[in-house]
Amino acid sequence: MKELVVISGKGGTGKTSLTAAFAALADNAVLCDADVDAADLHLLASPRILERNDFQSGGVAEITPSLCSQCGLCREKCRFDAILETFEVDEISCEGCGVCVWLCPESAIEFKEKVCGEWFLSDTRFGPMVHARLGIAEENSGKLVSLVRKEAKQLAEKQDRNLIITDGPPGVGCPVIASIGGATAVLIVTEPTVSGLHDMERVAQLAAHFKVPALLCVNKYDLNPEKTLAIETLAAEMGIKVLEAIPFDPVMIRAMVQEQTVLEYDAASEISHVIRRIWEAIGVHMAGILR
């Protein structure tokens, strides 16, 4: 079984629209949305939720006022400034380390596991999908990413599906690291701008750091053909397989507004043809990666 993870470094380059278009083209795949912080794939895939599960992780300190002697030890030792002068816990600052729980001489601090989000097993017109929603302002997005990827893998094994298409998060931090580890390949979707170039280089370094083979495609390439060339040249130098570039076309946004992939909205458009060719090239390339 293989897994393709679509990432970008910079946000808003077209990861999710492209992932959904691939889902429309794939024969026997499981869809996975690993951008748990601002998940959007469901807006195009319209999943019917079959199974809903709580994501429990970490926890926060909770002080019982009747037991607290206000000695101040917890305030002194908390490295996250999460205990207020009133001896209440600032839940947003609390890192969930539990040091205060252990230190408190009055045993006045409890530590409760909490629900930080939800994850879902769903059905879509493209096949099964695993996705999640991290609670607002929550931590542990990396853990939730690992969880949805693990569930997607199990589902693929159970249903004998040979491919997982994963929509990844932007950036290079915790959720991205959790998204790409052990993947067959990553597809970096970027745009021909100074930011697109800068951010693609960082995320490509990250993929190299974790030894995940990378492919690249420049979206909206005609906005700046020179930058497109600069990005493709740099990518080739970094050993990245460069795929066909995608032109700028507002049809992508019109399709999104209709909650459709561009292949469903306008199968005859130039951009749909380009995406089909890219998908074929990805298939050929992934077949050559043995892992």
Next chain:
Amino acid sequence: MIISIASGKGGTGKTTVAVSMALALDAPVRILDCDVEEPNVHLFLHPEILEETTVAVPIPEIDDKACTRCGKCAEICRFNAIAVMGKVILTFPELCHGCGGCMEICPENAVSEGARPVGVIQSGHSNGIEFVHGKLRIGEAMSPPLIRAVRERVRLDMPNIIDAPPGTSCPVIAAVKGTDFVLMVTEPTPFGLHDLKLAVEAVKLLGLRHGLVINRSDMGDSQVHTYAKEENIPILMEIPFDRRIAVAYSKGLPIVEALPEWKDKFSALFKQIESIIQGKGGV
């Protein structure tokens, strides 16, 4: 005064707005790029970097001779950063959150504080704008400690503009928490709206005043406008799609430099936010 620029969805134009607003001011201003995973402000301002500092988080260092392998440190660590297996003690610095619990609990005082670099802060200036950004080390997972370190460079004798990362979880919270106003930049598409709603929930949870900039305001549908009206979120600026803006951006040219007529609009945007913060705007 601290104004943060956030969005939920990535690529909506946070950096464009932050840079253009800073350039439109004719007074001293400090811009702090807290999108430490992918900092971009420098690509538009080309600041002269005068100073660089490495930011590190504390990690445990075990004195192998003093350690009795009692396992208490592994027990208190909720992040699985220490493991004791028989006669072997292992630390996993990349999992450590730097809480210091292992050092507190060790009965032999065998744990001391080491350091794991998470990234660098660079500062300098460009055209009268004071510039600070953080750059996360590639391979490092934890951005909030670096974001908090960038936040410490806020200077209260001038306006501060913070460019926040996308999303709604801990990195965004670290960037916008305690700021005087959150300017949210979105685009009028289903993705833009969905992620905006999440960002608004986060900002409300933090009790922060906020307003909206709608970028590429004529590409998509009217649902963001309807939502803003329903939620009483003021729309402070709309930027229609203009291929000239997109092309200028692609080359690293801020809007106010490519199309000077935007300078007054961004200056007015800043003044409007200033009066909202000072309680004259009635939001």
